Amino acid sequence: MCFPESIEEISAAVGIACRHRVPFVARGSGTGLAGGATPVGDPLVIVTTRMNRILEIDAADRVAWVEPGVCNLDLSRSARHLGLHYAPDPSSQQACSIGGNVGTNAGGPHCLRDGVTSAHVLAVDVVLADGVITRLGGLAPDTPGYDLRGCFVGSEGTMGIAGRIAVRLLPDPPAVRTLLLDFASVAAAAATVSGIIAAGIVPAALEMMDAPITRLVEDFVGAGYPRDAEAVLLVEVSGLPEGVAAEVSGIGQVGRDHGARHVRVAADDAERELLWKGRKSAFGAIARIAPDYYLHDAVVPRTRLVEVLARVREIAAAQDLLVMNVFHAGDGNLHPLLVFDAREPGIWERVHAAGNGIVRACVEAGGVLSGEHGIGLEKRDLMPLVFDPDDLDAQARLRDAFDPSGLANPEKVLPRGSRCGEATRAPEGTWV
Ligand SMILES: Cc1cc2nc3c(=O)[nH]c(=O)nc-3n(C[C@H](O)[C@H](O)[C@H](O)COP(=O)(O)OP(=O)(O)OC[C@H]3O[C@@H](n4cnc5c(N)ncnc54)[C@H](O)[C@@H]3O)c2cc1C
Incomplete structure (x- = not known):
C-alpha cells in the first residue's frame, strides 16, 4: 500500500508496479459499495487520501482543479463564499473523495436535474498503467476528438488513476x-x-x-x-x-x-x-435494529417502480429477510437495503440469493445493473445479464487501449476471460 502526495508520486508508484508486473488498485476513501477498491490477491493499493488539496478555484470560469483525495463536501464548503457549489452530492459526501466519485461516476440526490459526475468533470490528468501522465478532456466547451474523458469517468480504476481533476462549479440557486x-x-x-x-x-x-x-x-x-x-x-x-x-x-x-x-x-x-x-x-439508522445491511443499487424505468418494489419485497420475504427502500425515485434508481445480523448461521447465502434475485428482477423489468455504485467486483459476473459476448469484447478492447498491460485493477468490472489475450498477459504472482 502506498500514499502518494502528488501526481508525480502516483506516476512513480505505477511505474514501479509496471516494471515488476504487479497489478495496482486506486483507492480513495474506500466508501465504494461495489468492491471496486477492494484488493484481490496482493496488488499495490495506491491510496489518495493525502492528496486532499483544492489546487485552484476560478470563480469567473466556475472551475475548480482538485487533487483526487479531496472530500466531496469539502469542495462545496470551500466554494460557498463565492456563491458556488459542486453539484454531485452522494449521500456519502462527508467521506467520499472526488477521485472515487470520478472512478464510479457517482450520483446523488441532486443529480436528477444537474446530472451525475460525468456532467461535471471537464478534464482529468490521468496516470496511465505505464506511469505516463496525460490529460483527458479540457476546459474548452467542446474538446476535439473522441471523448476519452467520458470513457475514463466511471472506469473504476481500470483505465488508470486520476491525479488531478478539473470540475465545473454551479452558482448557488437564489x-x-x-x-x-x-x-x-x-x-x-x-x-x-x-x-x-x-x-x-x-x-x-x-x-x-x-x-x-x-x-x-x-x-x-x-x-x-x-x-x-x-x-x-x-x-x-x-x-x-x-x-x-x-x-x-x-x-x-x-x-x-x-x-x-x-x-x-x-x-x-x-x-x-x-x-x-x-x-x-x-x-446509519439501520444500526438501531441490526448490525449489518447489504445495500443494492439498480435502475428500473420509472413506470415499473411499483411492480419492481413489490417484487423486491417478495424476494426478500422468500429469504426471510427484512428489506427497506430509500432511493433516487426521480431516475428510477432503487436502493433496497437487506437488513441482517452477520452472526446468524447461513445468513450470507440468503442475503446473496436475495440480492441476486433483486438485480435480476430489475433487469427483467428493463433496468440496468447499477445506477451509481458501479460494477466493481460485486456485479462483475452479472455483466452478461445485460451485455452479450460482443458487447463485452468491445468493452474489453476499449479497456485494453488504455491499459494494454492489464495491470490496472484487473479483477474488476469485466468478467474473467472477457479481456483480449487475458490468459497470456496475466501477471505472474499470487493475485490471480
Ligand atoms: C452511506 C453511503 C452512502 C452512499 N451514497 C451514495 C450516493 O448517493 N451516490 C453514489 O454514487 N454513491 C454512494 N455511495 C457509494 C460511494 O460513496 C461512491 O461510490 C463514491 O464515489 C466512492 O468514493 P471513494 O472515494 O470512497 O472511492 P473508493 O471506494 O475508494 O473507490 C471507488 C472506485 O473508484 C476507483 N478510484 C478511486 N480513486 C480513483 C482515482 N483517483 N482514479 C481512478 N479511479 C479511482 C477505485 O479503484 C474503485 O473502483 C455511498 C456509500 C455509502 C457508504
Whole structure:
C-alpha cells in the first residue's frame, strides 16, 4: 500500500508496479459499495487520501482543479463564499473523495436535474498503467476528438488513476424549496413521481422512502416524517423565486391528484435541513435494529417502480429477510437495503440469493445493473445479464487501449476471460 502526495508520486508508484508486473488498485476513501477498491490477491493499493488539496478555484470560469483525495463536501464548503457549489452530492459526501466519485461516476440526490459526475468533470490528468501522465478532456466547451474523458469517468480504476481533476462549479440557486409528501400506498407515491416528470417539472431532487425506513429514520433523527405513511417523497426545487413558486404549487397539485395525504413545504432553512438530514441518515439508522445491511443499487424505468418494489419485497420475504427502500425515485434508481445480523448461521447465502434475485428482477423489468455504485467486483459476473459476448469484447478492447498491460485493477468490472489475450498477459504472482 502506498500514499502518494502528488501526481508525480502516483506516476512513480505505477511505474514501479509496471516494471515488476504487479497489478495496482486506486483507492480513495474506500466508501465504494461495489468492491471496486477492494484488493484481490496482493496488488499495490495506491491510496489518495493525502492528496486532499483544492489546487485552484476560478470563480469567473466556475472551475475548480482538485487533487483526487479531496472530500466531496469539502469542495462545496470551500466554494460557498463565492456563491458556488459542486453539484454531485452522494449521500456519502462527508467521506467520499472526488477521485472515487470520478472512478464510479457517482450520483446523488441532486443529480436528477444537474446530472451525475460525468456532467461535471471537464478534464482529468490521468496516470496511465505505464506511469505516463496525460490529460483527458479540457476546459474548452467542446474538446476535439473522441471523448476519452467520458470513457475514463466511471472506469473504476481500470483505465488508470486520476491525479488531478478539473470540475465545473454551479452558482448557488437564489431560491430553494423542499417538500415532503406522504401517501397511503407506495403505488400512489410512485405514480406521483411519474406524474411530476410528466407535468414537465424536473425537480433538483426527488427521493422516496418506504414505511419501514421512514419510521426508523424518524426514531433516529426526529426529522418530522409521518410514522403512519406507507411512502414519503422528498422533493426539492430550486432556481429563480417565481419559477420555484410555480413548481412548488405544481408538485403539490400532482401529489394531491394522486392521493397525497399531506403536502408539507419546509418553512425555512432549518426545517429544510432537518428533512434532508433524515434522508441522508437513512443508512446509519439501520444500526438501531441490526448490525449489518447489504445495500443494492439498480435502475428500473420509472413506470415499473411499483411492480419492481413489490417484487423486491417478495424476494426478500422468500429469504426471510427484512428489506427497506430509500432511493433516487426521480431516475428510477432503487436502493433496497437487506437488513441482517452477520452472526446468524447461513445468513450470507440468503442475503446473496436475495440480492441476486433483486438485480435480476430489475433487469427483467428493463433496468440496468447499477445506477451509481458501479460494477466493481460485486456485479462483475452479472455483466452478461445485460451485455452479450460482443458487447463485452468491445468493452474489453476499449479497456485494453488504455491499459494494454492489464495491470490496472484487473479483477474488476469485466468478467474473467472477457479481456483480449487475458490468459497470456496475466501477471505472474499470487493475485490471480
Ligand atoms: C452511506 C453511503 C452512502 C452512499 N451514497 C451514495 C450516493 O448517493 N451516490 C453514489 O454514487 N454513491 C454512494 N455511495 C457509494 C460511494 O460513496 C461512491 O461510490 C463514491 O464515489 C466512492 O468514493 P471513494 O472515494 O470512497 O472511492 P473508493 O471506494 O475508494 O473507490 C471507488 C472506485 O473508484 C476507483 N478510484 C478511486 N480513486 C480513483 C482515482 N483517483 N482514479 C481512478 N479511479 C479511482 C477505485 O479503484 C474503485 O473502483 C455511498 C456509500 C455509502 C457508504
